[in-house]
Amino acid sequence: MRILIRNIGRLCGILPAGIRRLEGRDMGSVAGIDKAWLMIEDGVIASFGAGEWEGESDGGCEGGLCCGVFDEVIDAEGGWVMPTFCDPHTHIVYAGSRDGEFRDKIAGLSYEEIAARGGGILNSADLLHETSEDELFEQSARRVREVMAKGTGALEIKSGYGLRTEDELKMLRVIRRIREEFPITVKATFLGAHAVGREYLGRRGAYVDLVCNEMLPAVAAEGLAEYVDVFCDQGFFSCDDCARILERAAEFNLRGKIHANELAVSGGVQVGVSHNALSVDHLERTGDEEIACLKGSNTMPTMLPGASFFLGMPYGRARAFIDAGLPLALASDYNPGSSPSGDMRFVMALACIKQRLTPEEAFNACTINAAYAMGVEDTLGSITPGKHASLIITEPLPSLAFIPYAHQTPFIKRMVF
Ligand code: NIG
Ligand code: FE
Numbered sequence: 001m002r003i004l005i006r007n008i009g010r011l012c013g014i015l016p017a018g019i020r021r022l023e024g025r026d027m028g029s030v031a032g033i034d035k036a037w038l039m040i041e042d043g044v045i046a047s048f049g050a051g052e053w054e055g056e057s058d059g060g061c062e063g064g065l066c067c068g069v070f071d072e073v074i075d076a077e078g079g080w081v082m083p084t085f086c087d088p089h090t091h092i093v094y095a096g097s098r099d100g101e102f103r104d105k106i107a108g109l110s111y112e113e114i115a116a117r118g119g120g121i122l123n124s125a126d127l128l129h130e131t132s133e134d135e136l137f138e139q140s141a142r143r144v145r146e147v148m149a150k151g152t153g154a155l156e157i158k159s160g161y162g163l164r165t166e167d168e169l170k171m172l173r174v175i176r177r178i179r180e181e182f183p184i185t186v187k188a189t190f191l192g193a194h195a196v197g198r199e200y201l202g203r204r205g206a207y208v209d210l211v212c213n214e215m216l217p218a219v220a221a222e223g224l225a226e227y228v229d230v231f232c233d234q235g236f237f238s239c240d241d242c243a244r245i246l247e248r249a250a251e252f253n254l255r256g257k258i259h260a261n262e263l264a265v266s267g268g269v270q271v272g273v274s275h276n277a278l279s280v281d282h283l284e285r286t287g288d289e290e291i292a293c294l295k296g297s298n299t300m301p302t303m304l305p306g307a308s309f310f311l312g313m314p315y316g317r318a319r320a321f322i323d324a325g326l327p328l329a330l331a332s333d334y335n336p337g338s339s340p341s342g343d344m345r346f347v348m349a350l351a352c353i354k355q356r357l358t359p360e361e362a363f364n365a366c367t368i369n370a371a372y373a374m375g376v377e378d379t380l381g382s383i384t385p386g387k388h389a390s391l392i393i394t395e396p397l398p399s400l401a402f403i404p405y406a407h408q409t410p411f412i413k414r415m416v417f
Helices: 024-028 099-106 111-116 121-130 133-148 165-181 204-221 239-251 268-274 288-294 305-311 318-323 344-355 359-366 368-373
Strands: 002-014 031-041 044-050 072-075 080-083 085-090 152-158 185-193 227-232 255-260 279-282 300-303 391-394 412-416
Touching (some): 121 165, 165 185, 185 239, 239 268, 255 268, 305 344
Parallel strands (some): 085 152, 279 300
Antiparallel strands (some): 080 391
16 A cells, blocks of 8 residues: 655654754754655655655656556645654543533632542542443543544553452453554553542542552553553552552552642652652652752653643643653643643643743654653654654645644644544
8 A cells, every 4th residue: 555645835843864853942843844745565664855746657647646656646735744643641532521620620629629529539449430431432532532633643642540459450451452442552551550449438548459460460461551650649549659660560560650740749750760760750849959869871851731730730831841851741641630632732722821832842742752652753753764654744834833822713624543
């Protein structure tokens, strides 16, 4: 199967092979070619170049583009071609919604207060328990279609609204079905330690035992997850709990991705880095110690400005991270409690407006660095020969800045997966 995309206004997001992530100053540029073509062979980016494609043809077709050479020729009509967004932190599989708590939040209750009253994550867990696997899939699939239509081509999806072994497995099976039924890349993360389950309230240690001794082995036995996450924060799980779970996860060859420093300076970054976590996420509250700790590590700091927006929390110090030479990824955190949106373009806009990232930095944080944060940088996140042709074809754009600037203006003409 060969596809040619011609008449591209700008081919945007080109990287040489072998670049796994961008750090510091390198995040500030996005390479591209004006007036370009791109060729896809069997779903993989085969080649690209400037001007018109001038390869083999039998000369009989208009513009030398013969149906015998290509199975499809797409005229981009001057629109841009760029990699799809990777979203490396979502909780897109959940039942129902939490719009009731939206009123509590407006009335002034904090995220922690809602959770402490038995609402929050436990609310979603109750609802999920009552929802069949098929129904959970249908509800989640609707959200997957929604984010795909907004340009997302790869999703990391967490469990964590089960909090009972069977319900955690139910979530992870729904994630597996999403991977099977959609053309996007999906990575699954087991987040049994999202909150202490209702049956274990007041017995956190016993719940961590359950996560380590029953849930993790069951998840690993079915091969249902690539990563393991812990909500390592004030009022949820401690650094010691987190270390225990990460060490147990390592026995099953599962790498960590930690919720850290959302509600307090929790030590979550340090415990994540010392256990070689793939990413530490949230980071709304960090000091210079966290920056120093991340320097030289393989762990990707990942910020979720949609959660700051929705919860009225501080935004992570993204500028300080990048200025210190660190890489940075962005994610939507799509979930019913702190970010009921998976719009990566809105995430880019928030990162620019609220965190002072340049549009180029925000773009790299949502593509190549986001790909790294979910372990798919070898195949996604840039225009690179050999990577999957997971592409957005846009309407003609005046500049890269237009993407976050006019973030509510539809800009996608067509997606290629
Ligand atoms: O990433 N912080 C913990 N977990 C989610 C919120 C989950 C929820 O409230 O349902 C987050 O923000
Ligand atoms: Fe989250």
